[in-house]
Amino acid sequence: MSAFLSKLRSDFRHIPMGVKLIVAVLFLRSLGWGFVDPFLAIFLNGFADSYSGVGISVAVINIAALITLIPLIRLADKVRDTTIMRDGEVMYLFAIVFFLLASLTGNFRLLLFALAFLGAASILVVVGAETYIRRHDPGLAASVRAFSFYTTLDCLGWILGMILAAFTFKYYGLKWMFLFVIPSVLVGLSVLKRVHERGLKSVFGALRRLFYSRENFSQLVTDFGGLTRNTLFLLLLAFFDGIVVIFSFVFIPLFSEKLGLSMPEIALLMALMYAPFVLSFPIAELFMKKRRSLMIAVGLAICSFSFALMLGVTSHLWLGVLVVLKSFGQAIMRPAYNGVLTHHTPRRMLGEITGLTSICIRLGFIVGPIFSGILADKFGLQFSFLAISLIAFVLFILTIILGHSKNFDRYAKST
Numbered sequence: 001m002s003a004f005l006s007k008l009r010s011d012f013r014h015i016p017m018g019v020k021l022i023v024a025v026l027f028l029r030s031l032g033w034g035f036v037d038p039f040l041a042i043f044l045n046g047f048a049d050s051y052s053g054v055g056i057s058v059a060v061i062n063i064a065a066l067i068t069l070i071p072l073i074r075l076a077d078k079v080r081d082t083t084i085m086r087d088g089e090v091m092y093l094f095a096i097v098f099f100l101l102a103s104l105t106g107n108f109r110l111l112l113f114a115l116a117f118l119g120a121a122s123i124l125v126v127v128g129a130e131t132y133i134r135r136h137d138p139g140l141a142a143s144v145r146a147f148s149f150y151t152t153l154d155c156l157g158w159i160l161g162m163i164l165a166a167f168t169f170k171y172y173g174l175k176w177m178f179l180f181v182i183p184s185v186l187v188g189l190s191v192l193k194r195v196h197e198r199g200l201k202s203v204f205g206a207l208r209r210l211f212y213s214r215e216n217f218s219q220l221v222t223d224f225g226g227l228t229r230n231t232l233f234l235l236l237l238a239f240f241d242g243i244v245v246i247f248s249f250v251f252i253p254l255f256s257e258k259l260g261l262s263m264p265e266i267a268l269l270m271a272l273m274y275a276p277f278v279l280s281f282p283i284a285e286l287f288m289k290k291r292r293s294l295m296i297a298v299g300l301a302i303c304s305f306s307f308a309l310m311l312g313v314t315s316h317l318w319l320g321v322l323v324v325l326k327s328f329g330q331a332i333m334r335p336a337y338n339g340v341l342t343h344h345t346p347r348r349m350l351g352e353i354t355g356l357t358s359i360c361i362r363l364g365f366i367v368g369p370i371f372s373g374i375l376a377d378k379f380g381l382q383f384s385f386l387a388i389s390l391i392a393f394v395l396f397i398l399t400i401i402l403g404h405s406k407n408f409d410r411y412a413k414s415t
Helices: 002-014 017-033 037-048 051-075 081-105 108-136 140-171 173-192 203-212 214-225 229-258 263-287 292-310 316-343 347-379 381-403
Strands: none
Touching: 017 081, 017 108, 017 140, 017 173, 037 051, 037 108, 037 140, 037 173, 037 229, 037 263, 051 108, 051 229, 051 347, 081 108, 081 173, 108 140, 108 347, 140 173, 140 263, 140 316, 229 263, 229 316, 229 347, 229 381, 263 316, 292 316, 292 381, 316 347, 347 381
């Protein structure tokens, strides 16, 4: 055990300071949104009053994110990553203002503005952060280590925020929960000033250059046309990861409310659901000498098994066990596919592949809630658990097949 802890400390020391600061900003963001996320689907249900309506509302967030992401794919390799993150944090503030106005007035149009700003803000922060991490800690082992550290701290922020929300929610309720995001945004902006890097300082200036140059788009088409079979499969895993994330975010709180859990209990359940992601850093260390395809396969198998068992769950205790198991599977799978994806990508395309990965995740965020909401309205909420389980099982089989190819885990990356 002491040797393992010593290795963890060594890995932590080898992570560049800039990456640590970027992850600190993500931790602060998660901490603030931890006061909101356990209850957001319930808040939206007050406007929509159906599972499909909630799914469509959540899809608005991710449609806005996807629209923002399309030019960002090319910009991510030109503009400073911290500048992209800074603009995202500022847009979070606009989202908070519209959420507060919508909650006080009940105006659905204001809610749509809030959801759109939230989607654009989140994608700017995530793409900026993940591109910085890929650029400043490259290599297969390093990128798995960096992404597991990122996943651990990001989810730890959510867990702490959700636990605090469980004990304080009764003092402010659904209408005022968005105020807790503001301090985390302001502190995050101050941390970003300490990260120094090269690149353009303006997203809007870079946008002007982008649209005046046809070569940017032709190069983008050329780059994406050369993606390998393994890379495409890893992007499919990112799409599925997005479906699972948004499904858990939206429908597990609604299902918990249906089972009779109180608001504080739902917040604690969601904190429990995020708990396995805190173990991503030590999990990655445990699996570091294993084939990454094995990590992905194990994660998918656990996800499939846990969602299948949710089909008949009626106990609060068993629901808690299964959501933890589901997240444990994701905590194993996510750093592995991100690390392999980074290693498969030429350095000049790291911004592009980060953007493309985010597109796949956001497409999962859009398809997941709409498809699941329709299934839930027609066949019952638990039927959609079965659909997720079957998809995970199919991907598990494909991972086993592709994992036998030598270049899946080992790939000589070009520059």
